[in-house]
Amino acid sequence: MNAAKRYEIFRRLHEDNPEPKTELAYSSPFELLIAVILSAQATDVGVNKATAKLFPVANTPEAIYALGVEGLSAYIKTIGLFNSKAKNVIETCRLLVEQHGGQVPQTREALEALPGVGRKTANVVLNTAFRQLTMAVDTHIFRVSNRTGIAPGKTVLEVEKKLLKFVPKEFLLDSHHWLILHGRYVCQARKPRCGSCLIEDLCEYKHKTSDD
Structure with missing residues (x-):
């Protein structure tokens, strides 16, 4: 071509x-990061239904970490692979708090160091939240x-x-x-x-x- x-x-x-916009619902880089982690092998519609209940209760690394794996699982149990995703999200929240001041990092290397974040997820966050090429x-x-x-x-x-x-x-x-x-x-x-x-x-x- x-x-x-x-x-x-x-x-x-x-x-x-x-x-054009992503069909995942989010209002901050952190919410987008969590939504994209949850969207692996799941539909955006399904993720949005779960986060519509989760984010009003907890939408910061500190708040979601405080829920713990079991507490988070209760919100995302309708999403495929929710057990492993809950563990990854909780660990990611811990690292964001301890290593990044509760902020989502803006480099691929730092994002890919987070559990549940591969190259594709990192690229989505960098492009959609931070408008990188x-x-x-x-x-x-x-x-x-x-x-x-x-x-x-x-x-x-x-x-x-x-x-x-x-x-x-x-x-x-x-x-x-x-x-x-x-x-x-x-x-x-x-x-x-x-x-x-x-x-x-x-x-x-x-x-x-x-x-x-």
Whole structure:
């Protein structure tokens, strides 16, 4: 795929949705960090239902740490893998209090040192909360990048690096959200909705579908 085609893809995505946002509900970098940790192998809708009950009660590292694993589990038991996530969140809260003054760090290295925080989670927080030029590649972005030809790669890290290189700089900051939303609602895994796709004519996927 050439640069002109990529530019037009992101120009259209921007025109369609000038200020894309994550679908996770949060009101601070800390709330976002916790929501993203909880969202692993879970839906944003499911996480939002749980945090809607949790955050009014506890939305700081100190407050959630005070709940303990059992107390936190009661709020997030509807989310998959809640036991291990509760342990990770409590330990993360302890480290935030002891090592970062209760603040969410703004470097990937410091974020990845927290339990339950991998490269993808760190990139989401850096991009969404702190507006850094990072690219968090989830299953949606990996699929869209390969299927369309925007940034094909065999591994998540390869796709991440290609996107950072190939996405036009003026669109890079929000491209993570555009690609996720596109994968979630249009370029779906089992049957992409090519007939409803605003970049269908630019996409290099060989097996396009028509909407029924």
